[in-house]
Amino acid sequence: MPEAPDPAGTALLPLGTFPRRVASVVGTAIALAVAFAYWHRPQPPPTSSVPPATTSVATAAPTRIVYLTVHVSGAVSHPGLVTVAEGGRVANALVAAGGVRPGGELGSINLAAFLTDGMHIVVPWIGDGLAAGPGDPSGSSPGFPVDVNSAGVERLTDLPGVGQVLATRILTYRDTHGPFETLEDLLDVPGIGEGRLAGLRDYAVVKR
Numbered sequence: 001m002p003e004a005p006d007p008a009g010t011a012l013l014p015l016g017t018f019p020r021r022v023a024s025v026v027g028t029a030i031a032l033a034v035a036f037a038y039w040h041r042p043q044p045p046p047t048s049s050v051p052p053a054t055t056s057v058a059t060a061a062p063t064r065i066v067y068l069t070v071h072v073s074g075a076v077s078h079p080g081l082v083t084v085a086e087g088g089r090v091a092n093a094l095v096a097a098g099g100v101r102p103g104g105e106l107g108s109i110n111l112a113a114f115l116t117d118g119m120h121i122v123v124p125w126i127g128d129g130l131a132a133g134p135g136d137p138s139g140s141s142p143g144f145p146v147d148v149n150s151a152g153v154e155r156l157t158d159l160p161g162v163g164q165v166l167a168t169r170i171l172t173y174r175d176t177h178g179p180f181e182t183l184e185d186l187l188d189v190p191g192i193g194e195g196r197l198a199g200l201r202d203y204a205v206v207k208r
Contacts, residue, residue, distance in 0.1 A: 065085055065086075066085070066086040067083045067084065067085055067086065068083065068084050068085070068086055068088065068115050068116065068117040068119075069081055069082075069083055069117060069118065070082055070083075070084055070093045070096075070115055070117075070118075070119045070120075070121060071118075071119070071120040071121070071160050071161075072093050072094060072096070072097035072120075072121045072123070073120070073121070073122050073123070073157050073158040073159065073160070073162075074104065074121075074122045074123035074124055074125065074154070074157065074158055075100055075101045075103055075104030075105070075123040075124065075125050075154065076094060076097040076098055076099065076100055076101060076104070076123050077097065077098025077099050077100075077101055078097050078098035078163065078164075079097060079157040079158075079162070079163050079164065080097070080161065080162075080163045081161070082096035082097050083096070084096055084115055087114070088114075088115050089111065089112055089113060089114055089115060090109060090110060090111050090112070090113045090115060090121060091111040091112070092115070093115055093119075093121055094111070094121070094123065100123055103125050103126050104123045104124070104125060104126070105123070105124045105125060105126045106123070108124070109121070109123065120160065122158055125154055144158075144202070144203045144204075145202075145203055145204055145205040146158055146159055146203060146204050146205070147204075147205055147206070147207045148170060148174070148180055148183075148186065148204050148205070148206060149174065149179040149180055149206055149207055149208065150207065152171070153167045153168055153171055154167075156170055156171065158203075159200055159203050159204055160199050160200065160203060161196050161199050161200070162200075165191070166189075166191050166192070169189050169190055169191055170186070170189050170192075173188065173189045179206075179208055180206045181206065181208075182206055183197065183200065183201060183204060183205075183206055184197070185206075186200065186204075
């Protein structure tokens, strides 16, 4: 039987052709969607070649304390070398030396005077006859040289580096062996070496 003519004037598609045509169209649409999504994907922000700035926390440098070495002798509890922070006064040095002993004379000492490194402060005993030197703001009096053959324990402690114990040893040695002939004889006293003797030469004498 002859086929009926197509009303639209086009030939009818063979059976099975339409599903393949649909699959082709769908595949093309998916491919276009994938391509569109790839080209329009979110882009990462551009990286900068400049390294990020680092913030540094400034730390304050610790304060450095400067200490002064002062020689305190005479009527104090612990005569000898003491260390006092820079800016200290004579009163601070006396406290560092254990304080003034009973019988010490403070009337001629300026307790408010500022200390300097290497200063020698002598606290005289009442009736010792020592007074502050003219123009000496510290009120310390040299009272030197000290005669090691006649000085007592208190007077011997005025010598630099000589404390109560060493002064007693000098007196004991002198009483046992007689007066010193020269300053070098002090080397026979326990506790006095060449270094200590060198520090005494400007402050001690031997009188016979």
